[in-house]
Amino acid sequence: MENELMEPNQGSPGSPPTEGIWGAIARYFDFAAHRTTFRAETLAGLTTFMTMAYILVVNPLILSNAIFLNESGDLFAELVMATAIAAAIGTLLMALIAKYPFAMAPGMGMNAFFAFSVVLGLGIDWRVALAAVLVEGILFILLSVTGARSYLITAVPEAIKMATTVGIGLFLAYIGLSGNVETGGAGLIVASEGTLTAFGSLRAPQTLLALFGLFFTVFLMVRQVRGALLWGILGTSILGWVLQASPRPDGVFAIPTPPVDLVGQAFVGFSGIGANFWDFVVVVLVFLFVDMFDTIGTLTGVGTQAGFIDSQGRLPRANQALLADAIATTSGAVLGTSTVTTYIESGAGVAEGGRTGFTSVVVALLFTLAIFFTPLFQAIPGFATASALLLVGVLMMTCITRINWNDLSEAVPAFLTIFLIPFSFSIAEGLAAGFIAYPLIKVFQGRQSQVPVATWVLAGIFLIRFIFKGLGLG
Numbered sequence: 001m002e003n004e005l006m007e008p009n010q011g012s013p014g015s016p017p018t019e020g021i022w023g024a025i026a027r028y029f030d031f032a033a034h035r036t037t038f039r040a041e042t043l044a045g046l047t048t049f050m051t052m053a054y055i056l057v058v059n060p061l062i063l064s065n066a067i068f069l070n071e072s073g074d075l076f077a078e079l080v081m082a083t084a085i086a087a088a089i090g091t092l093l094m095a096l097i098a099k100y101p102f103a104m105a106p107g108m109g110m111n112a113f114f115a116f117s118v119v120l121g122l123g124i125d126w127r128v129a130l131a132a133v134l135v136e137g138i139l140f141i142l143l144s145v146t147g148a149r150s151y152l153i154t155a156v157p158e159a160i161k162m163a164t165t166v167g168i169g170l171f172l173a174y175i176g177l178s179g180n181v182e183t184g185g186a187g188l189i190v191a192s193e194g195t196l197t198a199f200g201s202l203r204a205p206q207t208l209l210a211l212f213g214l215f216f217t218v219f220l221m222v223r224q225v226r227g228a229l230l231w232g233i234l235g236t237s238i239l240g241w242v243l244q245a246s247p248r249p250d251g252v253f254a255i256p257t258p259p260v261d262l263v264g265q266a267f268v269g270f271s272g273i274g275a276n277f278w279d280f281v282v283v284v285l286v287f288l289f290v291d292m293f294d295t296i297g298t299l300t301g302v303g304t305q306a307g308f309i310d311s312q313g314r315l316p317r318a319n320q321a322l323l324a325d326a327i328a329t330t331s332g333a334v335l336g337t338s339t340v341t342t343y344i345e346s347g348a349g350v351a352e353g354g355r356t357g358f359t360s361v362v363v364a365l366l367f368t369l370a371i372f373f374t375p376l377f378q379a380i381p382g383f384a385t386a387s388a389l390l391l392v393g394v395l396m397m398t399c400i401t402r403i404n405w406n407d408l409s410e411a412v413p414a415f416l417t418i419f420l421i422p423f424s425f426s427i428a429e430g431l432a433a434g435f436i437a438y439p440l441i442k443v444f445q446g447r448q449s450q451v452p453v454a455t456w457v458l459a460g461i462f463l464i465r466f467i468f469k470g471l472g473l474g
Contacts, residue, residue: 029099029356036355041101044354045362048103050227052345054388055105056370057233057380059083062111062175063338066119067126069261077257080374082335085259088367090328090340091360098320101349101359102302104328105367107341108392109168109427110290112175114338117426122279124272130333131269132280136287137330137339143292144322152292155454160434161293162399163414167421167430168290169396174422176389177210184246184381186210205245209236210383217387226348229388236384249379256371262336278465285461286428291339295325298342306350344395409445413438432462 022038031037060079068074083106090104118129143152179185181200187207192198200207217232225231241248273280299322303315310316325342332340349359400418404410413434421430436459439451 025358029358031356031358034355036353038358040353041356041358042362044101044349044352044359045366047226047352048101048343048346048349048354048359049363049366050230051348052103052105052343053227053366053370054229054233054385055087055108056080056083056367057377058108058385058388059106059111059337060377061380061382061385062115066115066129067262067336075259075261076378077374078259078262079337080377081256081371082259082262082332082337084367084371086328086332086335086337086340088364089331090324091367092364093324093327094321094342095357095360095364097324098317099357100303100308100317100321101306101354101356102299102321102342102346103349103360103363104325104340104342106332106337107291107294107339107343108389109172109294109396110287110339110341111337112168112171113286113290113427116175117428118283121426122276122283124276124279124283125269127265127269128272128276128280129269129283130266130336131273132283133287133339134266134269134330134333135284136291137326137328137333139284139288140291140326140329141323144319144326147319151454152288155452155458156289156293157410157413157438157455159403159410159414160417160431160438161297162402163417163434164290164421164427164431165294165297165396165399167418168427169393170418170422171393171425171427172396173390173393176386176393179382179386181206181383184383186383186386188386205243206240206381206383209240209243209245210386212236212239213384213387214390217391221391229391232387233380233384236387237380240381240384241379246381246383247379249375251375253372254375256374259336264334265336266333278468282428282432282462282465285458286431287339289431290427291325291329291341295322295342298344298346301344302342302347302350305347306355409438409441409447412441432466435459435462436466 026032026038031041060076060083063079064073064076067079087103087105091102094100094102094104114129114133118124118132119126142148174189177186178189178197179187181187181204184206187200187204188210189197190200202208213232213236216235217228220228220231237246240246299315299318300309303309308315315321321342325340328340332338349363403414416437417430417434419430420433421427424430435455439448439456439459442448442451
């Protein structure tokens with residue numbers, strides 16, 4: 001029995017153990033082939049968690065605008081637990097099924113789309129919105145198992161994929177900067193009768209603190225401090241508490257609140273699909289598209305960084321990784337949160353030496369432990385998260401260079417997508433406009449043969465939805 005839980009550093013220095021539980025773990029994740037150790041994998045897991053732990057604050061804050069019983073924020077504690085558990089389940093699935101050091105959590109952009117576009121914009125009940133996430137997850141599973149996802153991926157033009165990422169980045173930045181100061185938001189962008197929007201007042205302490213948080217976080221990022229977004233949020237929050245610009249936390253540690261009002265509500269939402277059928281269809285498609293090419297893009301990017309991509313440009317066990325992502329989205333919907341996806345922040349752990357699924361196991365354990373610190377997360381104000389939303393937007397803007405601006409058949413649909421996502425406050429509207437414009441402009445150029453049949457079909461679905469909305473039929 002004394003050898004059953006032997007220390008992970010047993011054996012020669014730096015080599016993985018060969019006996020007991022630790023030895024079995026090392027063999028399962030093939031430490032020897034990846035030339036890694038428990039210490040390296042654990043440090044990588046901690047690094048990845050620190051870089052993406054901000055989601056435990058930001059996701060509940062965003063979803064609280066739409067998911068509540070009586071008033072905004074009354075399910076915040078449950079949303080923290082749903083976020084953490086969904087992230088832990090997804091990341092553990094990635095570890096055990098695909099054995100990659102990639103972490104998952106509810107995706108930025110999709111949570112904003114869920115709250116502001118679907119629930120608040122379209123007036124769809126949040127339970128129905130969760131049903132849409134559940135359906136998207138199930139479709140993603142089927143596409144991953146059957147291999148049919150490749151047909152759907154080719155149906156989305158590359159310009160629209162890149163434009164959607166850029167548009168979501170602008171959308172997140174707009175949400176972060178336009179929060180109402182009366183409810184703890186940044187107030188950097190405010191409503192204006194004359195110009196629709198305008199720059200906010202610097203006399204508001206929340207706005208000044210948001211600016212402080214932005215430059216503080218940028219300083220941490222350019223100095224390459226691990227977890228810069230998280231430290232920026234915490235630093236700005238602490239300053240806000242000291243200056244009494246926002247209420248201090250009631251505590252730091254507490255027994256977690258089970259998401260009893262969230263679990264299973266996705267199934268309840270199926271009863272409300274009929275009233276918004278075409279909107280529901282479009283919402284499912286948007287969730288599916290963004291989840292797929294966000295996941296594939298992240299897997300490719302981080303996989304390349306880690307040296308996993310083979311000579312033919314393929315990621316080994318890609319199907320397993322996509323399946324883990326799809327199952328995570330499905331379980332997240334059942335728990336009561338928006339689409340779960342693979343995080344680009346996984347690259348931070350890879351940079352620290354993470355090469356196997358044990359890195360993801362560490363991340364999953366840390367997400368599980370985080371649910372005991374809900375009071376701290378609950379006291380973090382909106383102005384403290386503005387910097388994270390803005391800087392995530394900055395990072396997503398890099399895709400704009402991959403759009404061919406010299407070809408109007410690519411540039412116009414891309415621009416419409418980028419422009420309409422933030423200014424219509426809806427990813428669906430921007431994606432729909434881009435999808436409809438793309439094949440039409442190709443026809444104008446006499447290049448209709450370059451448009452896949454699946455692209456025409458999807459453009460038709462978006463167009464039908466616009467027609468029905470114009471006629472007031474759904």
